[in-house]
Amino acid sequence: MKLWVSALLMAWFGVLSCVQAEFFTSIGHMTDLIYAEKELVQSLKEYILVEEAKLSKIKSWANKMEALTSKSAADAEGYLAHPVNAYKLVKRLNTDWPALEDLVLQDSAAGFIANLSVQRQFFPTDEDEIGAAKALMRLQDTYRLDPGTISRGELPGTKYQAMLSVDDCFGMGRSAYNEGDYYHTVLWMEQVLKQLDAGEEATTTKSQVLDYLSYAVFQLGDLHRALELTRRLLSLDPSHERAGGNLRYFEQLLEEEREKTLSNQTEAELATPEGIYERPVDYLPERDIYESLCRGEGVKLTPRRQKRLFCRYHHGNRAPQLLIAPFKEEDEWDSPHIVRYYDVMSDEEIERIKEIAKPKLARATVRDPKTGVLTVASYRVSKSSWLEEDDDPVVARVNRRMQHITGLTVKTAELLQVANYGVGGQYEPHFDFSRRPFDSGLKTEGNRLATFLNYMSDVEAGGATVFPDLGAAIWPKKGTAVFWYNLLRSGEGDYRTRHAACPVLVGCKWGECLKG
Known part of the structure; x- marks a missing residue:
């Protein structure tokens, strides 16, 4: 059996030297662009100061020469009659003007250009x-x-x-x-x-x-x-x-x-009506339903259904840790049963997971439905990285906590996957369980039994988790986690659990997934 665990985090950070382009797919990596640009502005200001100092010297020389030549040209012979003036003219043309030429030709931009050249290899494409x-x-x-x-x-x-x-x-x-x-x-x-x-x-x-x-x-x-x-x-x-x-x-x-x-x-x-154009129909059949749910419209949480939703304290399978400190559990949907848990992770744990995951972020992939090959896709805009329990004690601690809450083992779990959504980051409607015969892991490890979704920050706007077939929309709340089963008791996939991560309108979003 497999346990699929996802968490949505919020952060702005990244390491330019670890970035493999595609900045737009990860707000976390875009953060370093802010700092890189700030450094370039400082370098540019230093270059401007040097140029202004040089230009000030040139202006001073020009003003001095303008006054001098105006006087000398008015009476050239009389001016040169004085031997000192004759000497100074020769000296100026032989020494001073070449010195000015050297000043003008000084490449004060070299430092700025060198800095810019270094940074440009990490610039967006x-x-x-x-x-x-x-x-x-x-x-x-x-x-x-x-x-x-x-x-x-x-x-x-x-x-x-x-x-x-x-x-x-x-x-x-x-x-x-x-x-x-x-x-x-x-x-x-x-x-x-x-x-x-x-x-x-x-x-x-x-x-x-x-x-x-x-x-x-x-x-x-x-x-x-x-x-x-x-x-x-x-x-x-x-x-x-x-x-x-x-x-x-x-x-x-x-x-x-x-x-x-x-x-x-x-x-x-x-004649075609002028200026009236329809948005082209695309590949996603439930596009209208999906987007309306993202806007908070069309949610089918009727009064009758709402009466079947309750709140309670959750002790798991009477795990000792939860007997002492049970989690608050709230029903989000009745069928399939979707629940939300409160205070699942601390702020310190959230920050530590983000810290160790950020340097490893790379473009998230999906499995091609025809070939089974992992590839990038426009309907999944994010970057992801993988964490082992040996990377940090917090990884093992969070894994154990999710095991206590769900009662599902994570001993045979894959690595913890952390994802960061980018500009307008999303993951369009999909199933968490595998439906493809070429998924070799099904025979040896089983299908993904359940999804555990941690919200580690509030999202300013957008970013809901929606279920188009159910008409359900679940909004992020900091410190909470949402859980549901992807498979029926028969072991077959529950197709009602097709869900999506709505585009983030304002803010940024991180996610962590554990498969086991």
């Missing part, structure tokens, strides 16, 4: 920027946030003010465009236009925005609007070659559309 942009779009869709709300930073539970500039929004739209996501391209490019029209300064121009936007709406089937936007682009930049070609192409397509004679359909019926 294009993949990170695209991943972070897609994470914001995921939050936008899941929690029904319009680009304006995100751009203004109006998110629930936020501690710091954060806004997206015109150039930031343009980067969002461009990332979507490069991924072939024209739906989000349109939404973000329209936001760019709104902020430009409001007078916000930016390096991004309306011509650039209209270039992307016109083609994106064309890809969404809105030919009329694509034509209108292209004409606007050409009015701003008549020499834009691509826009000129697109205009002729769009006009040709529109003419062909008008010439079509379809029975009982008028031209007005054929």
Whole structure:
């Protein structure tokens, strides 16, 4: 039998030298980017001070020479009639001006460039920027946030003010465009236009925005609007070659559309409503239910069901430790039975587990349903590491405590897995038990019997654990743990336990898993 244990922790930390890119998948690793950037700012300020000191010397020399040459040029022969002036002129041109040249050519940027070069090998990549942009779009869709709300930073539970500039929004739209996501391209490019029209300064121009936007709406089937936007682009930049070609192409397509004679359909019926675009249907059949539960909508906790839920003290299987100090147990769901325990781990234990896990974090993987090979996937955005009981006494102590609570042995358990969710971190609906014949561990070790989920920090917004088939949503509470069985008494998987970790809207989340 196997015991699957998960814990959601909250932290901001990482070690750059241990990072294997994909910063966007782990808030813990992104924390060190903050410190790296701070160090670069300090290095840049030191470079500026050196440059300012050098420039001050050059300005002083220039002012001195300006006054001197103004006087000498007014009466060159009279000036040179004085032998001291003649000597000083020769000296200046032979010694002083070359010295100034050396000063100008001094490479005071060498230290800053060297520091920057060292740090750059640990910088985020294009993949990170695209991943972070897609994470914001995921939050936008899941929690029904319009680009304006995100751009203004109006998110629930936020501690710091954060806004997206015109150039930031343009980067969002461009990332979507490069991924072939024209739906989000349109939404973000329209936001760019709104902020430009409001007078916000930016390096991004309306011509650039209209270039992307016109083609994106064309890809969404809105030919009329694509034509209108292209004409606007050409009015701003008549020499834009691509826009000129697109205009002729769009006009040709529109003419062909008008010439079509379809029975009982008028031209007005054929036209696509301008500016109205539906979010594309994706691979997840329960997408709407899943996302509504993440928003706290559609929870099927009826009054009748609620009457069957109780609170009690839990002694486990009368374990001596729990007889003295039982855990508080609360029913979260009746069938399948899901319970929550309180005060499962101390703050000190939480911090220690985070501390020893962070340096080992690497991108979390899933098993390909067709090949059985472990691979990364967009529906699981996190990093994970594995801890042994020998790594620290706290690992063994937490394992024993979970064994006492559940009454399930962890003697044959796999290593403790710790996961850290990144920007918009999530794990879409999945089963904790294996349903695949190529899982060799089933024959020797058995399937995953149960899930034990520790919440080690409150989540400011988002991050719920939801069960789409049940209509259940369980929200993180610091110091609590949630437990349920994944298998029926027959040993078969309980398909009602299909669950998901909702995207983290504000905050960050860690998890620890024990399989045994």
